[in-house]
Amino acid sequence: GNSVTQMEGPVTLSEEAFLTINCTYTATGYPSLFWYVQYPGEGLQLLLKATKADDKGSNKGFEATYRKETTSFHLEKGSVQVSDSAVYFCALSDRGAAGNKLTFGGGTRVLVKP
């Protein structure tokens, strides 16, 4: 079945540091890939997406490139802010018998210190 593996946290950074969160996936077919962010006490917000190989998703300074050859979708941001402190989830969507469900990784908590 489909699965998503992402690096465990917490990741602790200083403001303006470079952030990378690794994500790899296993899927049949050609999934769409997503990064969601969850702030404390809130639901999930779609951060960015990529629907085919070599697509780059970007939003709010975050970027991720769909790498089919390495089955990866690593999230990067060049200069983080305190407000980026949250839990980040990598996910894939693949049409199958269970409809278009999202399969999530376990989440990576990021803490940015001033």
Add this chain to the structure above:
Amino acid sequence: ETGVTQSPTHLIKTRGQQVTLRCSSQSGHNTVSWYQQALGQGPQFIFQYYREEENGRGNFPPRFSGLQFPNYSSELNVNALELDDSALYLCASSLPGQSYEQYFGPGTRLTVT
């Protein structure tokens, strides 16, 4: 544009009881999915509804059931609650033909004691 809304925000139930959670989808979205997020974990897919019918189900027992109404809002019902059902329950909606891209509500925090 109103986003996905869920009610109630928090709920405390006793083991063995039944609970109903509600979700209003984002305007124009006709597909609704439900997820369970245990503390410190990623969300797990429960089921998806499209045109008032179940359109896929994850690895959850039959005591988890749902409904979708003509206005696309939805309910999640859980019977015979167990302690392990304590979690954040998330509803997500999506546009026609784009059910792979889902937008989430704030969730309902269910505590079973």
